[in-house]
Structures are given as C-alpha cells and as structure tokens.
Amino acid sequence: MLKGNAIVGQSGGPTSVINASLAGVVEAAGKSKAIDRVFGMRFAIEGLLNDYLLDLSAEPADIWKKLKTTPSSALGSSRHKLTDDDFAPILKQLQKYDIRYFFMIGGNDTMDTIHRIVEHAGAAGHEMIGVGVSKTVDNDLHGTDHTPGYASAARYVALSVLQSGLLARDMQRVDQFAIFQTVGRSAGWLPAAAACAKRSAADAPHIILLPERPFDRAAFLAEVARCQKKYGFVSIVCGEGITNPDGSPVSASETTDKFSNVEFGAMGGTSAAMMLHKMISDEFGWRGEFQVTESLQMCAADRAVKLDIDEAYGCGKQAVKLAEQGTSGVMVTLTRESKRNEPYRSGFGQISLAEAANAERPMPDKFIRSDGMFVTKAFLEYAAPLVGDLPDYVNLTIKKASAKARS
Incomplete structure (x- = not known):
C-alpha cells in the first residue's frame, strides 16, 4: 500500500453541498492507515502553485460535521487554467509535502486537471494516486446519474x-x-x-x-x-x-x-x-x-436537500476508499439503484478521469x-x-360574490 500524505482541493463554481464532499474526504483520509496528514489547497491549484496549503489534520474533529451543511467552498476556489509551465513547480510541491494521494472536487475542467497532474507526476517518477469527486449544479458530467450539488x-x-x-x-x-x-x-x-x-x-x-x-x-x-x-x-x-x-x-x-x-x-x-x-x-x-x-x-x-448532502459526503468517502485500494485516474459517480416506482436508492460508481474530462451530458x-x-x-x-417534496400552497376558489343575501 502506497503511504504518504493526501491533498484535497475544491475547484470551479461552488455548490450547497461541496463542503460535504470535502468533509467526506478529510474524515475518511484521517482514518486511513495509508495516509499520515491531509492538506488542503487554498484556492485550488493556485494554492498548490503558491505553497499555500492548509493543515486539515489540525482542524478540530467536530468541525467536519458542521461543514457538511455550510455552503460555498471552504478551501476557496479558482478557475486557474493549467499551463505546461505549471507542472514543474507543482511537482516540487508534491515532493516537498510527500503527497501520494491527490483529490479534487469539481467538474470537467477539474477532472482534466487531476488527470494531467497525476500523469506528469508519474512520468517524473513521483508515484501518486489521483481520484476526482464529481461536483456541478449544471448536472452535465458524463457517466453519472446526477452530480452532487444538482439536487x-x-x-x-x-x-x-x-x-x-x-x-x-x-x-x-x-x-x-x-x-x-x-x-x-x-x-x-x-x-x-x-x-x-x-x-x-x-x-x-x-x-x-x-x-x-x-x-x-x-x-x-x-x-x-x-x-x-x-x-x-x-x-x-x-x-x-x-x-x-x-x-x-x-x-x-x-x-x-x-x-x-x-x-x-x-x-x-x-x-x-x-x-x-x-x-x-x-x-x-x-x-x-x-x-x-x-x-x-x-x-x-437553506434549500439544500438532505439526500444531496448525504450523497456528496458519501462521494468524498468513496474517493478515499478507491484510493486506498490503489485505484487511480477515476472520478466517483452516483448510480441510481432503484427501479421505477421504487423508493429512491443510489450507489457509487466510477469513470475514468479522461472520459469525464472530455465529454458532457x-x-x-x-x-x-x-x-x-x-x-x-x-x-x-x-x-x-x-x-424532494415541495410546499402545497392553496388557492382561493375565486367565486364572485353576489349582492343577493344568502338564504
């Protein structure tokens, strides 16, 4: 089993539940025998490039439960577009912090970012596992029933x-x-x-x-x-x-x-x-x-769906589970396990990062x-x-009144 530290980032637009995925990654990584410390990228890849990492292992344990229902992106986000010049400084940071597990929560562009960084790191002799956690309110990621944040x-x-x-x-x-x-x-x-x-x-x-x-x-x-x-x-x-x-x-x-x-x-x-x-x-x-x-x-x-929070959290945990098993280069997906007219039930799947990055749904x-x-x-x-269920508002009958008294 590969041993070392893990890093996680949130990229692109936020959602109401992206922090639940972050909590899932951090809590699962904290229990992993393969992972020593968990770092967070402050403002996504920009944090990695600029040596602005957060020690998430040092956060109070009870913060993650509250973070699950906190909106936006707690680590800070970015839409930085990777260039070839970025890979050398990124590799230097990965080696400096002994990063062996690389997680990011995001959409198509984020999956492409993970894929490229893991590929370049491997080519340079730095062994590292990379797993993506799907996220987008647009719900247009390929290979998943729906994305955390959409609901x-x-x-x-x-x-x-x-x-x-x-x-x-x-x-x-x-x-x-x-x-x-x-x-x-x-x-x-x-x-x-x-x-x-x-x-x-x-x-x-x-x-x-x-x-x-x-x-x-x-x-x-x-x-x-x-x-x-x-x-x-x-x-x-x-x-x-x-x-x-x-x-x-x-x-x-x-x-x-x-x-x-x-x-x-x-x-x-x-x-x-x-x-x-x-x-x-x-x-x-x-x-x-x-x-x-x-x-x-x-x-x-305030309008977040509990199902969405739970699925987002589960996707974060599943990403760590896959990484512990040695699975790299994939994005965690959601599958619909229930059949028509059955109570809704979901599970987890996976799709290659390359496929997720290069296709829309x-x-x-x-x-x-x-x-x-x-x-x-x-x-x-x-x-x-x-x-989920929506309010059942009522309407007046709109019956026009008559001047004639009721008998």
Missing part, C-alpha cells in the same frame, strides 16, 4: 419558480409575464427542474427554454401569446446558454473566459432573460420582469417535449426524488 440547486429553482409564479399570477394586472433564468451553460438540467413546481396547467412555469434545443423566436412568441390569453399571465424559465438556430447565444454576449467559454450574466454584459424580455415587450407592449439569480442557486444551504431527447418548450413526464420521474 439542491434544482430545488432552489423549483421553489423560486413556484413562489415567483404565484406572484406573477397575482400581479397579472400589472405585469403580464415573468422570466426566470438559471445557470447551467449549455445544459438544460437546471431550467428543466422548474417543472417540478407545476401542479396544474395554469401553474408556473408555462414555458421552459432549454439549451439542447435551438431557440425559435416565432414559435416562442406564439406560445407566449397563447399562455397569456389562457391564464392571464405567462411564466417562462430559460437556461442562460440557450442559442439561436445559427448557434449564437440568445444573450448576444460576445465575451469569453480563459477557457473560451461564453460569459453569461453580469460578466457577459447581457443575458438571455433580458433579451427575451425585450422581445416580448416589443412584440406585445406588455410590462414584465426577469429574474437572474446567478450564483445564489449555487450556495443556498446534455439532457436526452426523452426528457424534452417535442416542441422543445417544456419537459416530459420521464424527466419529472427522474428529478422528483432529487428535488
């Missing part, structure tokens, strides 16, 4: 649309439409989750626009008009990354980040929701509002309605156990 973010979206939908309904004499935009880039898993809020045809949301389908302006405006006429208002949910038929973003953003990804929301200077708002206002002359919550859905611990066709503007029953069956 809580999905619940945030469903609750937000449920409650803002009631507001939109009751304010329809002022605002005829409301648009809620989610994060998720090119994946529609988060906007789709809004459908969990719907109990009847009149309830919000009426339209869900997913990045997996090209935006059809004419069809969209026709559906907006139909819903507003039928219900008195229209509730729309859109993914930030929806695109026109030519592939250009509906947000009209031309700004990209260091990974060449289109910047949405504030950094892009515009948003899909803003553009949809303008389309509707210009076409119909209606008042309306748009809601862009951005990172709030990524760190709302869009929503499958079976989850998307034929017109591309809502989801199917199959998606609701997939998402409902993750989102």
